[in-house]
Amino acid sequence: DQQVKQNSPSLSVQEGRISILNCDYTNSMFDYFLWYKKYPAEGPTFLISISSIKDKNEDGRFTVFLNKSAKHLSLHIVPSQPGDSAVYFCAASALSGGGADGLTFGKGTHLIIQP
């Protein structure tokens, strides 16, 4: 039962353009969402997060949008750079419920930035 879904295994974007990575969730208890970036042979590194009381959070080139009614969030990277090529994991947690289950991850989307 995939509670966090990233339906695009890979995404190819031209350098300088906008990259949009999507994530859907099914558990209505989730109220805190994170994006992690992972390079080959390395562990995931935290990128950006958003609480369910917000619908947008921005940090430099990275913006995360949350649509609670659709149970959907997206990560926008603009402009995309070659160093952004990596696997991006969406993760969710239920903070208000104590969050005792830790983070639930999606399968990841491999972003490839074309020169």
Next chain:
Amino acid sequence: DTAVSQTPKYLVTQMGNDKSIKCEQNLGHDTMYWYKQDSKKFLKIMFSYNNKELIINETVPNRFSPKSPDKAHLNLHINSLELGDSAVYFCASSQGLPGLSDTQYFGPGTRLTVL
């Protein structure tokens, strides 16, 4: 000055053997985790310890036994290894309890291959 380190990075072993993976964090965090990334690329939480106390124990075979000698270390011992145990195992740490909005910092992963 690695924040979260794991050893070994690669582990190849025969079915039925017992093996351990070590994890250490030098961030002064109170909580540590073990995640398994399976062949379908899902990152699933296995265990979490807070100040050496077990606080998350997902449905994992009891052949897997975490051990936390102190809050900077969380080792994973696996008995009677099976083919299905082949995966990449990630250690992580965070300042607070799971469910708080603290960022989790991941180790580089240990690729376990059971032959």
